[in-house]
Amino acid sequence: MPAPQDRIDAANAIEIRGLTKTYAASGGAAPKQALKGLDLSIPAGSIFGLLGPNGAGKSTTINILAGLVRKTAGKVSIWGFDQDVNPRQSRAAIGVMPQELNIDPFLSPRASLEVQAGLYGVPKRERWTDDLLELVGLTEQAESYSRHLSGGMKRRLLLAKALVHRPQILVLDEPTAGVDIQLREMLWRNVRRLNEQGMTIILTTHYLEEAEEMCDRIAIIDRGELILCDDTSAILGRADSKTLVIDTGDARALPQLPEGVRAERRADGRLALSYAPSRLPADAMIDALRAAGMPIRDVTVETPDLEDAFVRLTSRP
Numbered sequence: 001m002p003a004p005q006d007r008i009d010a011a012n013a014i015e016i017r018g019l020t021k022t023y024a025a026s027g028g029a030a031p032k033q034a035l036k037g038l039d040l041s042i043p044a045g046s047i048f049g050l051l052g053p054n055g056a057g058k059s060t061t062i063n064i065l066a067g068l069v070r071k072t073a074g075k076v077s078i079w080g081f082d083q084d085v086n087p088r089q090s091r092a093a094i095g096v097m098p099q100e101l102n103i104d105p106f107l108s109p110r111a112s113l114e115v116q117a118g119l120y121g122v123p124k125r126e127r128w129t130d131d132l133l134e135l136v137g138l139t140e141q142a143e144s145y146s147r148h149l150s151g152g153m154k155r156r157l158l159l160a161k162a163l164v165h166r167p168q169i170l171v172l173d174e175p176t177a178g179v180d181i182q183l184r185e186m187l188w189r190n191v192r193r194l195n196e197q198g199m200t201i202i203l204t205t206h207y208l209e210e211a212e213e214m215c216d217r218i219a220i221i222d223r224g225e226l227i228l229c230d231d232t233s234a235i236l237g238r239a240d241s242k243t244l245v246i247d248t249g250d251a252r253a254l255p256q257l258p259e260g261v262r263a264e265r266r267a268d269g270r271l272a273l274s275y276a277p278s279r280l281p282a283d284a285m286i287d288a289l290r291a292a293g294m295p296i297r298d299v300t301v302e303t304p305d306l307e308d309a310f311v312r313l314t315s316r317p
């Protein structure tokens, strides 16, 4: 490994500045600018979600990080190593679990991991093949042909392959798309454990609930540009909107409500009052209902989730 002084900024696992990617024209299609000067900092030790609608540029970004796609312009540093200046070190710092199940069908899981370790130049004495097989629950299948593995087992093998060189950063590209619930839970258990041990995790997912639960920081990109990057809790808090859903029994008339409150009757008869908690306390609405003599049989509070924030931020005019 190079001397620590070769590293640039140790606080961020990844630094992306002005990243641009234009795919060349082909087959009659015009050139496509997939990334338009993206700036992104991914803190070391975080579980970071890279989100965006289809075609936003997530895979392009990840493939550039993985060294699979050449950027058109900009600067990428991985674990403090500039990709252009220290390509070998920046590649060694990152492990990528791809979306596609690209596994050699004629190799056993053990052989796959050994071949991968060889590709990364991991010396035999530093390999941790048995531990990795154990980690992803493939010890029993260690010597089977990979083509006999189930889809879920293949995915677990991909995770192990991404880890053979003990990278500081693990990238998971849509890791749970189409997988069953047990595999999803197993994956997240592993990801959490690796993160607790200090590994930085970057993931793309279409499941916003999953991003909300797993990621402590989230970037949303759209049409090759950064829309927002913040702590998950801040993104959720930013909406400044809550809804009180009140069961008012048989009382149907709408009472006089404080200014700024949006009221609607839901199909189930409950009254939904949406308001900005930074400007109005909930008791202002409760007081208004009481003053109108309206019964309050039950109250639930709905807060916006990441899906609401995502739709608001990426909806097209």
Ligand SMILES: Nc1ncnc2c1ncn2[C@@H]1O[C@H](COP(=O)(O)OP(=O)(O)OP(=O)(O)O)[C@@H](O)[C@H]1O
Binding pocket: 023, 024, 032, 033, 034, 052, 053, 054, 055, 056, 057, 058, 059, 060, 061
């Ligand atoms: N090899 C390529 N040649 C030409 N255009 C491409 C190529 N790869 C991606 N694109 C285009 O670049 C844009 C960004 O694609 P990218 O795959 O990075 O988006 P994404 O956010 O990963 O989308 P998805 O969620 O659908 O995977 C899209 O408009 C896509 O059609």
